[in-house]
Amino acid sequence: MKKKFNFNDFKGGSRRVVILVGCFVLGLIALTYLVDQSRNKEVLSYSSFLKKVDENAVKMIVVKGNDVEGIMTDKEGAVQFETTIPQNGLNWEKLRDHAVEFTVVAPANQLSLWHILMMISLGMVGIFIWFFIRQARSSGGGGNNVFTMGKSKAKMFMPSQIKVTFDSVAGVAEAKEELQDVVDFLKNPEKYRKLGAKIPHGILLVGEPGNGKTLLARAVAGEANCPFFSISGSDFIEIFVGVGAARVRDLFAQARKHAPSIVFIDEIDAVGRQRGGGLGGGNDEREQTLNQLLTEMDGFDVAATPVIVMAATNRPDVLDKALLRPGRFDRRVEVPYPDLKSREEILRVHAKNVKLDVEVDLHKIARGTPQFTGADLANLINEAAINASKHNQTTVTIADFEEARDKAILGKELKTMIMSPEERKMTAFHEAGHALTLLLMPEDTEPLHKVTIVPRGRALGVTHWLPARDKYSTSKEELLASVMVALGGRVAEEIVFNKISTGAGSDFKSATEIAYRMVCHYGMSEKLGPVIYHEKHSNETATLIDEEVRRILEEQYQKTKQLLLQNRDKLDLLATELLDKETLQAGEIYQLLGITPREEHSLR
16 A cells, blocks of 8 residues: 655655755746746737738737737637737727727736746745755754855764773773873863973874774873864865865864863874875865964963864874974874783773673683784674674673684685585695694794684685784794795695695795895895895895895795605695594694694684
């Protein structure tokens, strides 16, 4: 059954749109009718009208003052016409002689066709203006229309709305310690004024995405119990030159009005990039916006007007130097990847509302998730909970965390991909070559986690290892061992099948990048010495670099080949077991090959 149209179903903006469309359609109908009417009437001059009367072609007329409308005949039949006659210009006897039927109508204050058209057009324009003014008023100054384009798009949060404090931010102890100065100043500015101390004008939070820069800024506002203005750098930029600068002025005017307050600009590199890097209006707009930002940061005294500017970026290298000088963003706070202790704290925060199995050890999960950001860890717990829900479990188990971690690191398992027996066997020996090379060099490699020939992501199989601890430097021996592990898959294919496949493409890319960094970045080449080589160097130097990278790869390839040939029995045993079980955990492989177990990152 069809639902009847009901105007009351439309509310707010939808109702205004319906009204506007309705007025437009009615106006269009009226215009069409009037235009059609005017097109069907032939306009005659006064002399032509008299001639038509003499020819007995005029059948009927209606006289309205000086305007005459009527019907006449021509070759096409009856045709409507209209004409204008002079005062007392009609000869009534003549009309009777030629059998013209006439009617006289008293002239009223009637509007002409063009007056009517003009009134309809003005009415429609008025409706459009009314609609857009209503839209401008209802938008609340958000900068989404032409009337409020120069208004700041910043979201303002009053102290009662901010529930985040430093206790809500797990880890990043050093960053919180540095930001505590800002909190103390906003709470007790008089203490600093007495000693003549000046708090930094701007705080730049630097770190990779997902490490909690925005959360830290909100926590500062929550601790200081002051208004918080949040905006993204891209919200300043428009195609119209001058709009961004106007928004900057409006933002700081609002911040001063609510001082003490905090202005937070996320992704400031969108507006704060080095000037003079391009041409055109878009670039002019960005530079004008940046200039206004620099002016505003210079234009207020923090001691007198406690407004603190905080900004976040993961690209500090592209920022304009004027932004980073003292008096603007003069304090830089690093927000690094969480270490082991921080990861455990973050996991506990996000696991508060999740029903965990009693066997789940968050400390083990933290150890098995190096280089995970805070956002990654939050997603890990959520993915584990989703996996448990799909299997109708009452709690989230260790197996759910294993699956969530592997999905995050390796990609989703591709259950529908079916490999031929030959491809499957080659994949098994390829992964066995990686894993065995890793296990035979325990001093210079990381602990093995698992090996699988079940396709995940873009890989037909994966050999996965995890760091035993958070590492901050790497030795030359460890880098060379990494090259050997990367080459182990191709070497195993050559030994067993005496042929090579395309499966080692990403392995060679990884090995080549490690060797290149050793030569050009780390000064680990005996031939080229402890020198850092950038992209710009002579052709002779480029040739030497290529030769040295090739030498490293060839030497490690031969070492890997010799190592696997000496342990061919272990290679065959591991590959056969992989073909049978598809996925092997590190503990199973140690037991299978009779190798002394190392510390592993199984969460079980």
